[in-house]
Amino acid sequence: MIRENIRVVNSTGLHARPAATLIKTVKKYDASVILVNNGKEVVLKGLMSVLGAGVKGNSNIEIICDGADEQDAMSEIKGLFASGFGEKE
Numbered sequence: 001m002i003r004e005n006i007r008v009v010n011s012t013g014l015h016a017r018p019a020a021t022l023i024k025t026v027k028k029y030d031a032s033v034i035l036v037n038n039g040k041e042v043v044l045k046g047l048m049s050v051l052g053a054g055v056k057g058n059s060n061i062e063i064i065c066d067g068a069d070e071q072d073a074m075s076e077i078k079g080l081f082a083s084g085f086g087e088k089e
Contacts, residue, residue, distance in 0.1 A: 001064060001065070001066040001070065002064070002065050002066075002070050002071065002074055003062055003063070003064050004062065004063050004074060004078060005060055005061075005062050006060070006061055006062070006063055006077075006078060006081045007058075007059075007060055007081070008055055008056070008057055008058060008059050008060070008061060008081060009058070009081065009082065009084045010057055010084035010085055010087045011057040011058060012057050012087065013055045013056040013057040013059070014050055014051070014053065014055040015051075016047070016051070017085070017087075018080075018085035018087065019047055019050035019051055020047055021080060021085055022044065022050055022077070022080060022085075023044060023045075023046060023047055023049075023050060025073075025076055025077060025080060026044045026073070026077070028073075028076075029065075029067070029069045029070075029072065029073035029076075030067050030068055030069055031065045031066055031067025031068065031069050031070040031073045032065070032066050032067055033063065033064070033065050033073060033077065034063070034064040034065075034066075035050070035053050035055070035061055035062070035063055035064075036061060036062040036063075036064065037053045037054060037055050037059070037061045038054075040053065040054075041064075063077055063078075065077070
């Protein structure tokens with residue numbers, strides 16, 4: 001199991017488009033992925049789980065990956081957040 005604190009750099013947070021991109025990425029891996037926002041843990045399984053986490057822009061979250069390919073999953077997820085999911089500020 002690995003944990004990383006991640007900054008949400010896009011100002012709009014995890015709304016529908018970046019949430020869909022995140023779920024598409026998570027589903028490529030066998031590792032389970034948990035998002036922690038303000039103490040609330042959400043297992044990332046579908047779009048509604050991400051939207052329900054209520055992640056605001058310019059905030060800090062924690063991502064937990066657990067499974068055989070956890071390192072690869074974490075690397076790709078960190079890249080998505082670092083790029084702001086390709087959104088302009």
